[in-house]
Amino acid sequence: MAPGGANPSPILEVSRLYLILGNSIAAISAVEALRKVDPNGSITIVAKEGEPAYSPVLTPYYIAGELPRERLYLRKKSFYREHKVELICNDGAAKVFTDRKEVLLESGVLLKYDRLLIATGGRPRPAAFPGAALKGVFVLRSLLDAANIRNYALGKRDAVILGGGPISMRSAWALRKLDIRISLVISSNRLLSRLVDEEVSLRLEEALLRDGGYRIYKNCDLLAARGKEKVESVELNNGESIPAQLIVVGKGVIANKELVEGTEIATANGILTDERMETNSPGVFAAGDVTQAYDRVRKKNMVNAIWPAAFAQGKVAGLNMAGASATFTGTVPMNVIEVGGVSLATIGVRTDKTVSMRAGNALKKIYLGENKITGAVFLDDLRGIGLLHTLIRNEVPLDRLPSPQRLLENIEYCRLLRIFSRKAG
Ligand SMILES: Cc1cc2nc3c(=O)[nH]c(=O)nc-3n(C[C@H](O)[C@H](O)[C@H](O)COP(=O)(O)OP(=O)(O)OC[C@H]3O[C@@H](n4cnc5c(N)ncnc54)[C@H](O)[C@@H]3O)c2cc1C
Structure with missing residues (x-):
């Protein structure tokens, strides 16, 4: 008997509500880690897309025809059932309310959580030039983007790739595999200018020119895409007009962090997290490309939008959400790019x-x-x-x-x- 003669209240095994926003590698890795610690809690994933989780990393290989679509999926179809995950597809998280521990979905549904993981990744900076709404203008991020590019590109002769960063290089590689001639239009004076030094840019440029299928327009911007319904050519600010039946815009990535606006959750270029992958709002975690987490080389929080970071961060977040104690030791920035018949790997700074x-x-x-x-x-x-x-x-x-x-x-x-x-x- 408890003091005063009252019956002790039974200890209730209340199962936790885990809510995960996004359904890519950070989310999957979190689920796998979480389930090892908490086999019973309720896990819901909210996925904007209608696909099971897939790898954006492999989309260029799919465009190139080197991998079938099925090979892009990260886990077997049974993954969600086996991990007792309720998957809500074709609905996005619109707003997080940390005060009442709820998330409003775009459909109007409100979901409650005890622990929340934001793993909504990033999106390409949209195309912004006259003619951007013509058929044949694409970005590359999702499997749908990749499928649209592939379907449209087959049989085409000339493509313009806007931007000289990693995604542009990967898009160029994929389209070149379809025997399409590539014009790279880059506003800086060299390729991959944020990633490599001048000598490496030059060597890469030489490799592309050796390939024979590339033209590089440096210090150049696209003024407009021209065509009736479909892209037929592009106009550059150097006065040139070049033929193109498709354009892939690769002008950088923006973190999908708007859903925490109006909350106390701290953001900069991404959602800021500590070494537990927790935000400054207790119980709210973030992982993957949406996150600005610790960079081991630069010794500060940075958005490092790379696969290994998303995987590692998701795992740490999942463990901590379930009550274990795990630490994210930091990302080492890394990129591997294949283009123009050469491979390039960069690490660190x-x-x-x-x-x-x-x-x-x-x-x-x-x-x-x-x-x-x-x-x-x-x-x-x-x-x-x-x-x-x-x-x-x-x-x-x-x-x-x-x-x-x-x-x-x-x-x-x-x-x-x-x-x-x-x-x-
Ligand atoms: C073409 C391409 C090639 C790449 N190649 C490499 C490479 O070679 N090496 C490498 O390390 N990295 C590469 N990356 C980057 C890598 O894919 C990402 O770092 C990784 O996918 C990040 O995973 P994530 O889980 O954070 O988010 P993402 O993969 O971006 O997925 C986020 C998910 O959240 C969903 N979502 C977005 N908003 C919402 C919302 N409001 N509500 C619900 N769901 C939402 C999205 O639909 C998406 O499914 C590449 C990326 C691209 C696009």
Whole structure:
């Protein structure tokens, strides 16, 4: 009996309501982690699209005809049932109300939550030029975008790709595989200007020109797309008009974070999270491209819209939502791009202090900081990039390594010996 003679109230095993907004890799990874800790809580995923979760990373291969659509799906159809997830498709989350722990969907439905994960990713900056509404103007983000591009592109001859970033390069690669001639229209004076240095841009440009199917318009902008109903040509601000039956606009990505406007949840370029992937609103987590989380190399929160980050962040968020204790140790920025018959991998950040190695068309470069490697770029020969990733991620001191030049020249050998774990000598 409890003091005063009253019966003790029974401990109620109330199952938690987990609500996940978005249905891509961050969400899937969160569900898998969460279910390991809490087999019984109720999980609902709200998905704007009508598809089971798929990989945007693979959409260029689908456009190129190198992968069938089925291969893009992340998990088997039974995933949601097996993980006891209620999937609400074709409905988007419109607004989060943290004070009453509710989310309003675009359909008007209100959903309650005990723990909320925002994993709504990003969207392409929309096309904004006269003629942008013509048939044949696309962005590439979703599987639907990819299917639309592929269907439209088959049999076409000329495409304009607007922008010189990673998504533009991937779009160009995919369309080139369909034997379409590519005109890259970039407002800067070089390709991938945010990602690589001038030398690497130049080498990449040379590779594209060797391919024969690319023209590159630098320091250029698209003034208008011309055509009756469909795109037939584009007009550039250098006075040129170039034939094009389709345009893919790759002018950057915006985080889908508007749904937290009006709440206390802190945002900058993305939703800000701590090392638990929790926002400043207790019980509300965020993961993936919508998030501005810790960047291990830059030592501050950044939007790093890459797959491995979304996966890792989703996992940490899922564990913490379920009551476990997990820490996100930070993203190492990384990109791998195939274009013009070459592969390019970039890791970390650039500095002015570089060490390079060239062999034929291949170029390997590492960027040095205070007694550590901060970044690397490998072009045309990616062997050893994994070792560089480890060295950058773990901030292995340079004085524990062979000289950077020796490291680059013997990277395969170093990798095999895991030479970085010993003193050079
Ligand atoms: C063409 C392309 C190629 C890429 N290649 C690479 C690569 O080679 N390597 C790499 O590391 N990364 C690559 N990426 C980036 C990678 O795909 C993303 O980092 C990753 O998909 C992010 O996962 P996410 O779960 O955060 O969100 P996303 O994959 O962006 O998915 C978010 C989901 O949320 C849904 N959603 C949006 N708003 C709402 C809402 N309000 N309510 C409900 N649902 C909503 C969306 O429909 C979408 O399904 C590529 C991206 C693209 C587009």
